[in-house]
Amino acid sequence: MNAAASGLSEALAASGRECGGCTLCCKVYNVVAFGKPAGKWCSHCKPGRGCKIHDNLPAECAAFDCLWKTMPALPMHWKPDQAKMVLTVHPQTNNIQVVVDPGQPSAWTRPPYHGQLRLLAKSNMAKGHLVIVFVGELATLILPDQDVQLGVLTLDQVVSVTLETGPGGTAYEVQVLNRRATADGQTLEVASTSRHAVRSAA
Numbered sequence: 078m079n080a081a082a083s084g085l086s087e088a089l090a091a092s093g094r095e096c097g098g099c100t101l102c103c104k105v106y107n108v109v110a111f112g113k114p115a116g117k118w119c120s121h122c123k124p125g126r127g128c129k130i131h132d133n134l135p136a137e138c139a140a141f142d143c144l145w146k147t148m149p150a151l152p153m154h155w156k157p158d159q160a161k162m163v164l165t166v167h168p169q170t171n172n173i174q175v176v177v178d179p180g181q182p183s184a185w186t187r188p189p190y191h192g193q194l195r196l197l198a199k200s201n202m203a204k205g206h207l208v209i210v211f212v213g214e215l216a217t218l219i220l221p222d223q224d225v226q227l228g229v230l231t232l233d234q235v236v237s238v239t240l241e242t243g244p245g246g247t248a249y250e251v252q253v254l255n256r257r258a259t260a261d262g263q264t265l266e267v268a269s270t271s272r273h274a275v276r277s278a279a
Contacts, residue, residue, distance in 0.1 A: 094146045094156075098125045101157035102143060105176045110135035116179045116213060125158075144173070152193075160190060162210075170235065173197060175210040175219075182212045194219045207236055218251060222276040225251055235265060240275070247275045 103122035107115040121130045128134065144164040145155045157163045161184035162177040175194065177185050185191060198208040199221035208219040209230070216230035218238070227236065235254040240247060250272055254265040 094149075096127070096146070098127065099156055099158040100124050100127060101161070101178060102141060102163050103128065105163055105178060106141075108135065109137060115176075154189070160184065162190070166206075170207075171205070172207045172209055172236070173201065175208065177210060177212045179213055185210050185212075185217075195221055202238065207238060209236065220249055220273070223273060225249075225271070225273055227251075227253060234268065241272070245274070248272045249275065 100122050103119040104117065104124070105115060107113060108119055111119065111121070113119050118124060119128075122128055128138075143157060144166065145151055145157060145160075151164070154160060155164065161181040162175050165174050165176070166172070167174050175185055185194065194208055194210070198219045201208065202221065209227075210217040210219060211230070214229045214231070216227040216236075218225040218227055218236060220238070230236070230253070233256045235256065237252040237254060239250045241250045242248075250270065252270050253268045255268045257264050257266055
């Protein structure tokens with residue numbers, strides 16, 4: 078799976094929070110061990126019931142927990158089978174990733190979810206952590222006061238947001254950066270840049 082809970086989440090599942098019949102992670106993520114693409118049900122999953130090989134999971138599945146399970150402050154209605162999206166923290170960037178059920182692509186725009194994603198963006202941006210929604214490969218950056226369409230975002234791309242103040246006021250500068258291997262290791266190259274005026278206090 079391409080994301081794992083760490084950083085902002087707790088080390089252990091919150092008391093009383095078990096997967097039960099929730100199996101959405103078995104649909105929205107790729108599973109490398111089985112060659113399962115993201116957005117398709119895993120052949121080992123019984124939707125709404127659980128995994129048929131739960132006692133013999135591949136390592137990537139066994140290590141996975143969503144934020145609903147590990148972050149006690151996240152309200153109960155964020156359980157993935159109810160919210161129709163799975164929240165995790167990216168293990169390298171500590172960005173909050175919101176992976177939406179492709180069968181319910183607008184789930185993240187519904188109340189109370191959209192408003193709470195904006196609040197997550199506001200509370201985490203100062204720490205350098207972004208909130209990014211994925212519907213398939215299409216990504217949307219959630220800012221405290223607006224949403225920015227990023228288009229297709231690949232695993233080797235990085236998103237950067239800075240606040241810039243100029244004659245026209247304060248704006249977010251949003252950059253999508255490509256990782257490129259070099260003789261010295263790795264470098265980042267700007268793929269796209271856009272500016273978005275701040276609409277309200279961030």
